[in-house]
Amino acid sequence: MSESMVRVEGLKKYFSTARGLLHAVDDVTMDIEKGHTVGIVGESGCGKSTLGRTIIHLLDKTDGKIFLEGEDVSDVKGKDLKRVREQMQIIFQDPYSSIDPKKSIRDTVKEPLKVSGRYSKSEIEEKTDMLMDLVGIDERLKYAYPHELDGGRRQRVGIARALALDPKFVVCDEPVSALDVSIQAQVLNLLKKLQMDRDLTYMFVTHDMSVVKHISDEICVMYLGQVVEKCPSKELFKMPLHPYTKALLSAIPSIDIDHPNKREILRGELTSPINPKPGCRFAARCKFATEKCLEPQEQQEVSPGHFVRCCRVEELG
Amino acid sequence: MDNTAENKEFLSVKNLKVEYFSGKTVVHAVNGVDLKMYKGKTLGLVGETGAGKTTIAKSILRILPDVGARIVEGEIKLDGKDLLSLKEHDMRKIRGNEISMIFQDPMTALNPVQRVGEQISEAVKLHSDLSKEQCEERAKEMLKMVGITEDRYYEYPHQFSGGMKQRIVIAIALACNPQVLLADEPTTALDVTIQAQVLELVGELQKKFNTAMLLITHDLGVVATVCDEVAIIYAGRIVEYGTKEQIFHHPSHPYTLGLFGAIPDMADDDIWLHPIEGLPPDPTKEIVGCAFAPRCKYATEACLKGEIPALTTEDGHISHCINMKSVLSKEGK
Ligand SMILES: Nc1ncnc2c1ncn2[C@@H]1O[C@H](COP(=O)(O)OP(=O)(O)OP(=O)(O)O)[C@@H](O)[C@H]1O
Ligand SMILES: Nc1ncnc2c1ncn2[C@@H]1O[C@H](COP(=O)(O)OP(=O)(O)O)[C@@H](O)[C@H]1O
Ligand code: SF4
Ligand code: SF4
Ligand SMILES: [Mg+2]
Ligand SMILES: [Mg+2]
Numbered sequence: 001m002s003e004s005m006v007r008v009e010g011l012k013k014y015f016s017t018a019r020g021l022l023h024a025v026d027d028v029t030m031d032i033e034k035g036h037t038v039g040i041v042g043e044s045g046c047g048k049s050t051l052g053r054t055i056i057h058l059l060d061k062t063d064g065k066i067f068l069e070g071e072d073v074s075d076v077k078g079k080d081l082k083r084v085r086e087q088m089q090i091i092f093q094d095p096y097s098s099i100d101p102k103k104s105i106r107d108t109v110k111e112p113l114k115v116s117g118r119y120s121k122s123e124i125e126e127k128t129d130m131l132m133d134l135v136g137i138d139e140r141l142k143y144a145y146p147h148e149l150d151g152g153r154r155q156r157v158g159i160a161r162a163l164a165l166d167p168k169f170v171v172c173d174e175p176v177s178a179l180d181v182s183i184q185a186q187v188l189n190l191l192k193k194l195q196m197d198r199d200l201t202y203m204f205v206t207h208d209m210s211v212v213k214h215i216s217d218e219i220c221v222m223y224l225g226q227v228v229e230k231c232p233s234k235e236l237f238k239m240p241l242h243p244y245t246k247a248l249l250s251a252i253p254s255i256d257i258d259h260p261n262k263r264e265i266l267r268g269e270l271t272s273p274i275n276p277k278p279g280c281r282f283a284a285r286c287k288f289a290t291e292k293c294l295e296p297q298e299q300q301e302v303s304p305g306h307f308v309r310c311c312r313v314e315e316l317g
Numbered sequence: 318m319d320n321t322a323e324n325k326e327f328l329s330v331k332n333l334k335v336e337y338f339s340g341k342t343v344v345h346a347v348n349g350v351d352l353k354m355y356k357g358k359t360l361g362l363v364g365e366t367g368a369g370k371t372t373i374a375k376s377i378l379r380i381l382p383d384v385g386a387r388i389v390e391g392e393i394k395l396d397g398k399d400l401l402s403l404k405e406h407d408m409r410k411i412r413g414n415e416i417s418m419i420f421q422d423p424m425t426a427l428n429p430v431q432r433v434g435e436q437i438s439e440a441v442k443l444h445s446d447l448s449k450e451q452c453e454e455r456a457k458e459m460l461k462m463v464g465i466t467e468d469r470y471y472e473y474p475h476q477f478s479g480g481m482k483q484r485i486v487i488a489i490a491l492a493c494n495p496q497v498l499l500a501d502e503p504t505t506a507l508d509v510t511i512q513a514q515v516l517e518l519v520g521e522l523q524k525k526f527n528t529a530m531l532l533i534t535h536d537l538g539v540v541a542t543v544c545d546e547v548a549i550i551y552a553g554r555i556v557e558y559g560t561k562e563q564i565f566h567h568p569s570h571p572y573t574l575g576l577f578g579a580i581p582d583m584a585d586d587d588i589w590l591h592p593i594e595g596l597p598p599d600p601t602k603e604i605v606g607c608a609f610a611p612r613c614k615y616a617t618e619a620c621l622k623g624e625i626p627a628l629t630t631e632d633g634h635i636s637h638c639i640n641m642k643s644v645l646s647k648e649g650k
Binding site: 017018022041043044151153180186188192211213237248251266274 | 575
C-alpha cells in the first residue's frame with residue numbers, strides 16, 4: 001500500500017494587487033506519496049513556488065486543506081506550526097541570495113539546529129559536521145564564507161541546512177537551475193542519494209524537462225494556478241493529454257542540431273491571473289477551445305493515476 | 318549589402334584579463350579571452366557558474382565595480398572603436414543604445430520601488446521620441462510580447478515570480494533596439510514555452526536590426542536552437558570555440574565532452590547521472606598548465622606544464638587541449 005506524505009485539497013492562495021485578487025494557486029488537489037518525487041512544471045508565474053511555499057506553511061493559505069502523513073495541518077498554530085515547519089523544508093533556486101553572505105557556511109548550516117532548541121551545544125557541533133560531510137563539503141571549507149564558494153558548493157550548503165532538522169518533505173524550488181550541467185548532475189545525484197538514505201519525499205520545481213523526467217516519479221503540470229495534468233513521469237512524456245502539456249513538450253529545445261523540435265509557439269490572448277473567468281484558463285490560447293471550455297473545468301481521473309483538467313480530453317485522445 | 322563588411326567582426330574581445338581583489342586575495346576571473354561577434358549572428362558562451370561569463374559581458378559594457386575589479390589587459394572593439402579607451406561620458410552613450418544587456422539577476426536591472434510598466438515605458442522613452450501615452454502603449458505591448466498581461470503594468474517587481482521579473486528585464490533591454498545585445502542567461506528562469514516565445518521574439522528583432530548577440534547560457538538545448546557559433550569557457554579561459562556544427566558534431570575538448578555526457582538523457586531511465594567529477598579550480602590561485610587537468614581523465618604529465626596552446630583546425634575549430642588527437646580517437650569521433 002502506498003502511503004500519502006502530503007495531501008492538499010482545494011488549496012488556494014490569492015494575493016491582493018492593485019487590480020484585484022490574483023489567483024496564484026487556485027483549487028489544487030493532489031497527493032504526494034511517501035518517498036516519491038513529484039515534479040512541478042509549468043509556465044513561469046503559474047504558481048509553482050507559491051504552491052510549494054503554501055504547502056510548507058511559509059505562506060498563509062487562502063483556502064483548502066493540507067495534510068501531512070494523514071494529519072490535518074491546515075490551521076496549525078504555535079508549537080504545532082513549529083513542528084510542521086521543521087518537518088517540511090525548502091531548498092531555493094538561487095544559492096547566491098538564499099544564504100546569508102555575512103555568515104560562515106558552518107553558521108548557516110548550524111542555525112536551524114540552534115533555533116530548534118532540541119540539541120545541546122556539543123550535539124549541535126557534531127550534527128553540523130555530520131551534515132557538511134553528508135552533502136560533501138570538504139573539511140577545508142567548513143569555515144568559509146559564501147563568496148568563497150562556487151554555485152554547486154553553495155547549493156550543497158542550502159541542502160545541508162534544509163536537512164538539518166531531519167525533515168520528511170522537502171520542496172526543491174529550481175535547485176539546479178543556476179548550475180551548469182556537469183555540477184547539476186552532481187547535485188541531482190546527491191539529492192537522489194539523500195532521498196534513498198533518508199526516505200525523503202520531494203516536490204521538485206524545475207523548468208528543465210530532461211531534469212524533471214529524470215528525477216520525478218510523478219509530474220504535475222500547472223497552468224495559471226491550477227494543475228492541468230498529473231501522472232507518472234514516463235506516461236507524461238509518452239502520452240501527454242492536456243493541450244497545454246503537449247505544447248510544453250513540443251517546446252523542449254533539442255540538443256540534436258540536425259533534428260530541431262517542431263516547437264508549437266503559443267498564440268492568442270493572454271489570460272490574466274487577476275480575477276480570472278471561471279472557464280478553462282488555457283482556453284484563449286488553446287486551438288481546441290469550444291463553448292463548453294468556458295465553463296469551470298473539473299479535474300478528472302482518465303486512467304488510474306492520470307489526472308487531467310480538460311473537458312475535451314476524451315475526444316482529443 | 319556589402320559582404321566584406323558583413324564578414325568583419327562587429328564586436329571583438331582580445332586577450333581580455335580581468336581580476337577582482339579584496340585585501341590580499343585576487344580572483345583571476347577572466348584569463349585571456351578572445352571572442353568575435355558578427356552582425357545578425359549569435360555567439361553562445363557556455364560554462365559553469367563562476368567561469369567568468371558575466372564578468373566578460375560587464376567588461377564589454379564597462380560596468381565592473383569601480384573598486385575591487387580591474388581589467389588587467391586586453392582590447393575590446395566595437396565597429397573599430399576601442400571601448401576600453403573611451404571616456405566614461407562617451408561610453409554612457411553606448412550603453413543602452415548601441416549595446417544593451419539582459420542581466421542574469423533581474424533585480425540588478427529593476428528598481429524595486431517603481432511600477433514595472435513605468436520602468437519599461439521609461440526605457441522606451443529614452444530611445445525614441447514618442448509621447449508619454451505612446452510610450453505607455455508601447456510598454457504594454459512589450460509586456461504582452463513577453464507573455465505578461467497588461468493589467469499588471471502597475472505592479473511592483475516583488476509581486477512577480479522570478480521568471481516574470483526576468484521577462485520584464487528582457488522587455489526593457491529590447492525596448493531600445495540595440496546593435497549589440499549581451500544576454501546573460503536570459504531564459505534560465507523561464508519555462509520552455511515562454512522560452513521559445515522569447516527566443517523567437519529576440520530572433521525577429523535580431524533579424525530586423527541585424528543585432529550581434531552574445532548569449533550566455535548553460536542550456537545546451539538553447540545553444541543548439543539559436544546560436545551560430547559557440548565558445549566554451551572554463552575557469553576564465555576559452556577551452557573550445559567553433560561553429561555550432563563543429564561543437565555539436567565534433568566536440569573535442571574533454572570539458573565539452575563532459576558537458577554533453579552530463580545531460581540527463583531523455584531516452585533512458587538511469588538513476589544516476591554522469592557528472593564531471595571534481596570541482597572547478599580555486600580562482601584565487603595561479604594555474605600552471607591546463608585548468609581542467611585535475612578533473613580530466615585524459616590528463617598527462619605534459620598538461621601540467623606551461624601554457625596550453627590553442628590548436629586550430631583548417632576550418633577554424635579551436636581547442637585548447639594538447640591531447641586533442643588522442644581524446645578524439647578514444648571518444649570514437
Ligand atoms: N507577494 C506577491 N504579491 C502579489 N503577487 C504575487 C506575490 N508572489 C507571487 N505573486 C504572483 O503569483 C503568481 C505565481 O507566482 P509564483 O512565484 O508562484 O510563480 P512560479 O510558478 O514559481 O514562477 P517561476 O517559474 O517564474 O518561478 C504570479 O502571477 C506572481 O506574480
Ligand atoms: N564583484 C565581485 N567581487 C569579487 N569576485 C567576483 C565578483 N563578481 C564575480 N566574482 C568572481 O569572479 C569569477 C567569475 O564570476 P562571473 O563572471 O560572475 O562568472 P559566471 O557569470 O560565469 O558565473 C568567480 O570566481 C566569481 O566568484
Ligand atoms: S478545456 Fe478546452 S480550452 Fe481548455 S485545454 Fe481543454 S480543449 Fe483546450
Ligand atoms: S590539455 Fe590535458 S588536462 Fe587539459 S583538457 Fe587536454 S588532456 Fe585534459
Ligand atoms: Mg518560482
Ligand atoms: Mg553569471
